Amino acid sequence: MPISESEFGKSSRSPSILLLEFLSFNHRNAYTLDEIADAISSKNKDLSKQDLDKLLDALEYGGHVKSRVVDGKTYYKYSEIGGLKLI
Numbered sequence: 001m002p003i004s005e006s007e008f009g010k011s012s013r014s015p016s017i018l019l020l021e022f023l024s025f026n027h028r029n030a031y032t033l034d035e036i037a038d039a040i041s042s043k044n045k046d047l048s049k050q051d052l053d054k055l056l057d058a059l060e061y062g063g064h065v066k067s068r069v070v071d072g073k074t075y076y077k078y079s080e081i082g083g084l085k086l087i
Contacts, residue, residue, distance in 0.1 A: 015047045016055055020064060023078035030068065030075035
């Protein structure tokens with residue numbers, strides 16, 4: 001059954017979109033899992049760190065995110081594919 005535009009607008013955004021928007025907007029910086037979780041928790045309180053970790057792995061596999069270990073901590077950064085921003 002279809003829903004109205006106002007109902008659609010009231011719904012929460014997909015966790016993957018929230019994550020990509022955050023990383024894309026902040027593309028010059030890299031963040032730890034904890035920092036990302038804190039940043040997007042205000043928009044999606046149902047996303048656990050374990051789910052976020054799996055989502056980051058999937059986005060990295062797809063080429064949207066890259067990660068590096070620095071001083072024993074894993075950092076994640078938005079990946080521009082071929083110089084193009086996806087979001």
